[in-house]
Amino acid sequence: MSMRVTFLGTSGAVPTTHRNPTAIYCQREGDGFLFDCGEGTQRQMMRFRTGFSIDHIFVTHTHGDHVLGIPGLVQTMDFNERDAALAIHCPPGEKRLVERLVSATGTRPSFPVRVNEVTAGEVALRGDEYEVRAFDVEHRTTAVGYALVEDDRKGRFDRDRAEELGVPVGPKFSALHEGRSVELDDGTVVDPEQVVGDPRPGRRFVYTGDTEPVDSTVEAATRADLLVHDATFAEDRRDRASQTGHSTAKQAGEVAARAGAKRLALTHISSRYAGDVSAHLDEARSVFAGEVFVPEDGDTVEIPYPDAA
Incomplete structure (x- = not known):
């Protein structure tokens, strides 16, 4: 089952000729989600061919660079x-x-639109074998981050061991893999734990929106397969980051390291850095041993299962 993330907008509050305001598209098999919706997001969705098949938009906070794309996107739909x-x-x-x-245009869309307030700690969406959870962040306004967390998957079924125990190929295999004991023709009972391994973790995608480095992100991003973290500034503007409720790339790296995340994407890049994000990469890599990257608009990354070869 595929999970991929497309970065539709990666700029800070002021867009540039290369970076659109914030928006991230996530596709999990047939389900599409949009995290924040900066101005022009509908055009980015066309440009990078994500399509408009989304049923849920998750807004981290209502500063303009995160929500001004909603009127245009809804009208396009x-x-x-x-x-x-x-x-x-x-x-x-x-x-x-x-x-x-x-x-905002003075008309209501012809399709139903439901707006749902979600508090940190709540499940915003419960889907098929996953949920999207809100968590606390620290910005200059009411804000939350979101974690898409999959349920644990079944353990691997040991077919060879099952056959050694005399389980016939067929429905009893399925029953054991579903967690039910089976009785053989000679009266022997085979339990699932004899032939099924430990549950395997699902994937975890975490998006902070705008935030200072906080413990709640560390908790939400524990062993995350991909953490997308505010990195508006490099260390040369650390004081400015604190004043405006943002993070530096090094601080984002420190959060990722504490969380044990596998990959870290640095986003919401201030326009002052133009096309040179080398300092961001160097600073995050100095404190985080996992993969670090600064996505460009249109970049897409696949999120594999933690136990993938």
């Missing part, structure tokens, strides 16, 4: 004769503002 419902999840107290964005 309407023009495309969408009829499926759309859910927009946002932090507490922001429902009315988001609803105003949905109807």
